[in-house]
Amino acid sequence: MQSNPEFKNLFAGPSAQFKLLKAICESIAKQGKELSDCHIEGLYNLFGEQLLLKSLNLVDKEAIEHITTPTGRTYFVVRRPKKTYTLYCTTPYCDCLQFQNNIRKNSSKLFCKHIISCNLALATGKCQMRTSTEYMSTDGIL
Numbered sequence: 001m002q003s004n005p006e007f008k009n010l011f012a013g014p015s016a017q018f019k020l021l022k023a024i025c026e027s028i029a030k031q032g033k034e035l036s037d038c039h040i041e042g043l044y045n046l047f048g049e050q051l052l053l054k055s056l057n058l059v060d061k062e063a064i065e066h067i068t069t070p071t072g073r074t075y076f077v078v079r080r081p082k083k084t085y086t087l088y089c090t091t092p093y094c095d096c097l098q099f100q101n102n103i104r105k106n107s108s109k110l111f112c113k114h115i116i117s118c119n120l121a122l123a124t125g126k127c128q129m130r131t132s133t134e135y136m137s138t139d140g141i142l
């Protein structure tokens with residue numbers, strides 16, 4: 001029997017990690033937007049201590065906005081003192097240096113703290129929810 005590549009992707013590589021991150025976030029949102037030890041353990045196993053702590057720290061700074069456009073498209077904005085990052089909700093992509101370096105090195109650990117913290121902020125209700133009348137400038141690439 002030939003193995004199903006889609007099935008394989010569930011267990012290996014960045015898309016698997018992203019699916020697991022989404023699954024954990026869904027569980028957090030369902031359980032009163034609170035992070036349980038179980039969630040922390042799952043995130044720790046996925047991303048390691050250092051990246052997880054940085055991500056949680058960024059969530060606490062309440063620097064993350066969830067934007068909905070008039071067409072119903074959603075994206076995240078992370079506002080930091082030196083730079084503002086725009087991230088997609090459904091695709092693990094970020095324009096920060098760490099993420100770009102990870103891509104260049106073809107690392108299996110693709111994620112940066114922005115991707116993780118955006119999803120965690122949304123799940124824990126620490127996102128500022130906004131609607132936008134503007135379309136994001138990179139709208140065309142998806």
Ligand SMILES: [Zn+2]
Pocket residue numbers: 085094095096097098099112113114115
């Ligand atoms: Zn990033």
